[in-house]
Amino acid sequence: MKTTIKQKSGVLAVLLAVFVVFTIHAQQVVELSLEESLRYALENNVDAKNAQLETLIAKATIKERRSEGLPQINGSVDLTYNAAIPVVFVPNEGPFADPSVELDVLPLRFGVPLSSAVAVQANQMIFDGSYFVGLQAAKTYKMLTEYDRLKTEVDVKEAVKKAYFSVLVNEQRRQLIDANLERIEMLLGETEALYEAGFVEKLDVSRVKVQRNNLKTELDKVIAATMISVELFKLQIGLPSNQEVYLTETLEDLNDRLEVEDLLIMDGSRRVEIDQLNTNLDLVKLDLKNNLVQYIPRLSAFATYQRNAASERLGDIMDANRWFTGAFIGGSLSIPIFDGLAKSARIQQNRVQIKQLENQSFFLDQSIEVEKFQAKANLKNSISALVVQQENMDLALEVFEMTKIKYQEGVGSNLEVVEADSALKEAETNYFSALYDALIAKVELEKALGIL
Known part of the structure; x- marks a missing residue:
């Protein structure tokens, strides 16, 4: 009796400790939708914050360059002790x-x-051609940092969306494996009861146990994958690792067919990469202008x-x-009289760089069109594959249920049930792979269209 009391006290203490830990963690849970995750990431992601700081550096650079045209005033105070006065x-x-x-x-x-x-x-x-060109270059550099910030925000949004989808897919996969495991546990219980009654062989029980063990192993892998995907998601949005996070949206909420159809017919908007390249071209042209004004006297x-x-x-x-x-x-x-043709060499370099950037601009325009076409094709294929895998999963579930009923009624074999369950698990895996591919294809099309 004393041992029983001690055991109950120990269980009570463990439950109390678990309750306290759960209460502490519950206070730290952050609930986020996809849009909330994107806003949080733009404020807390390291790359996004550094891009914002870079714009501040560009503003300070403009002030620094402007100050060169203002009066430069310096004061000095000297006190000299001539320890040995020079001899003349x-x-x-x-x-x-x-x-x-x-x-x-x-x-x-x-x-x-x-x-x-x-x-x-x-x-x-009074006059220095490089000063005025430098002012223009500083302002253009500030524009470039703004475009770099926008590009960084696009990359952050892409990474956050993919991480968000990864967490949801892994969580949904875990729930399905839990349901499969529950079905197999029920089947195992029924098979063991039939074995004890002498209606089935030991081999039938072993088959179900093997299937049950495989599902447990699969569940452990999915749980680990879910934990990893959650940590990666927190890293992408800049959430501290000791914070718990709960995603408020489901895959059904984010898988809007009408939105997908709108994306497939959309032309898109101007990509920030074009502005980045054009601004770099402007900077090289200003560098060329600066090298040209080096021939003008300075006063x-x-x-x-x-x-x-x-x-x-x-x-x-x-x-x-x-x-x-x-x-x-x-x-x-x-x-300036003669510098060994150094300015002439720099001017030639600038003109070649301009040609290179113009070629890149043409190639970028073509690449964006190809990227749009490819992204739309990938999304269409992913949606088609998702529809097929959805149908396969429903059929596999139907086959499993019918096979199980036949087995329970004695007109089917245990092997058929195990094979049907294995086919169902494979169909579910294929479905979630297709679902994840469709979500990722949607994100990549949004990026290709310049609307991410």
Whole structure:
């Protein structure tokens, strides 16, 4: 009796622990539809966040480039201690002659131990062709980062949709295997009862057990595949791995035939890849323009205001009467003459790059049309295969049920039931493979049409 009480206490403790764990996990469950998953991914996916940050870098680049055309003002403060004042040599003759020195030159020190200077210098670019081209290039680069962000969002949406479908398909497959296992367990119980009554052989029981064990192995594989697909889904949308997720939509909700028919007759919209390529072409043209303006002279102006002082002792350097003013104003004109044909070589490179991008643009247009045609053909074939596999699964289920009834009534064999169950399992596997292929084909057509 004591052992029984201890066992009951242990079971109660385990149930309580399971309840606490379940309660904790239940508080962390995130429920997501497909649209909610896409919105969450665009805010939390690493690639999507980095693409958004890249646009901020592009905006800062424009500001940086614009600042080069504004006045550049710098200040400086110098304090110099001449530990050994440099010597200047002059001829030992004329007004500097010193009869006491036997050398033909006199070593003279011009300078004081301490000197200081405070200066402010301003530079202003007046004309530089590269500056204006650079401004255009910075703005064009910002446009490119925007298109890159859109392309990244398309890729993220594609990956999230495929991951979402993978979770749903694996979960549906698990439910069907559970149903199959339940049927086989019932069949095994009935077969064992018939064996004990002497109506069937031991071999019949073994056949059903083998089928039951195979289903359990298949169920373990599907459970593992479901767990993996869930983790991949959380990674794609940027959800922490310790968070539980529940998908609120089913395959039936997402398998809209009318939507598929609309996709098959749709022409689509402009693909972001075209904008990316065109923007890269604009950048190369701006680089060509920049290399051309390198032949034009550059003009700039400068101004300097400074105050200088000197003394024998450090304490006297700050006396106001020791400071004297100096100011300079001027301009600079830089004229390119010869650079060894470096600019000419860069210009030739730019023109070849433009030709390459123009060829890529033509090929991209053709590739997109082929991609649309191929995606529509794949979706049509996937839908047709799905219809066939749906019919096969229904027929296989009907055959299994009829075979089981015949076996129960004694007019069929146990082997027929096992074979019918195996055929049903194969039909279900083929159906879900076709369903997944159809969903993926739909996503790929949406991407090809530029509406993802």
